[in-house]
Amino acid sequence: MSGLVLCSRLIDIHELGDERGMLAVIESNINVPFETKRIFYIYGTAEGVRRGFHAHRKTRQALVCVSGTCKVFLDNIERKTDVTLDSPTKVLILEPNDWHEMYDFSPNCVLLVLASHLYDPEDYIRDYHQFLEVYGSE
Numbered sequence: 846m847s848g849l850v851l852c853s854r855l856i857d858i859h860e861l862g863d864e865r866g867m868l869a870v871i872e873s874n875i876n877v878p879f880e881t882k883r884i885f886y887i888y889g890t891a892e893g894v895r896r897g898f899h900a901h902r903k904t905r906q907a908l909v910c911v912s913g914t915c916k917v918f919l920d921n922i923e924r925k926t927d928v929t930l931d932s933p934t935k936v937l938i939l940e941p942n943d944w945h946e947m948y949d950f951s952p953n954c955v956l957l958v959l960a961s962h963l964y965d966p967e968d969y970i971r972d973y974h975q976f977l978e979v980y981g982s983e
């Protein structure tokens with residue numbers, strides 16, 4: 846994969862800029878490791894709100910704060926971590942087995958999400974005990 850530095854699951858994408866301003870590019874199977882089928886964005890999150898609280902069965906996702914900042918708590922059973930997304934060039938890759946919770950949204954936060962699958966409520970594991978059952982024995 847050209848043009849990126851992989852550190853853990855945080856990808857730093859190149860910033861392309863000139864005197865007019867900045868531009869950053871995310872390309873399927875080039876600097877994110879899947880084909881993007883769906884894009885959504887989370888914005889206007891009220892102060893103190895924590896959201897997410899789920900894992901997925903198939904969907905892989907790439908999260909980037911294109912404006913503002915937020916934090917993401919990740920739990921893949923082996924490891925629990927907190928990641929800060931505070932730059933439009935920092936992309937967090939979530940695997941299906943990453944339980945995730947987003948929090949500490951700044952008032953101007955726009956969290957852009959690229960997803961490998963179309964929306965399907967059946968793809969969500971929203972119960973933590975079920976998450977442990979599905980992924981705990983891997």
Ligand code: T46
Nearest residue numbers: 883885887896897898904906908945947958963964965
């Ligand atoms: C995720 C994190 C990062 C749809 O109808 N279509 C969609 O594509 C999505 C993403 C959501 N929805 C509906 C389902 C709910 O009624 O929008 C409502 C809010 O979704 P949810 O409560 O799942 O939002 P979050 O912030 O908890 O999670 C979202 C994504 O759903 C999820 O895939 O990983 O952002």
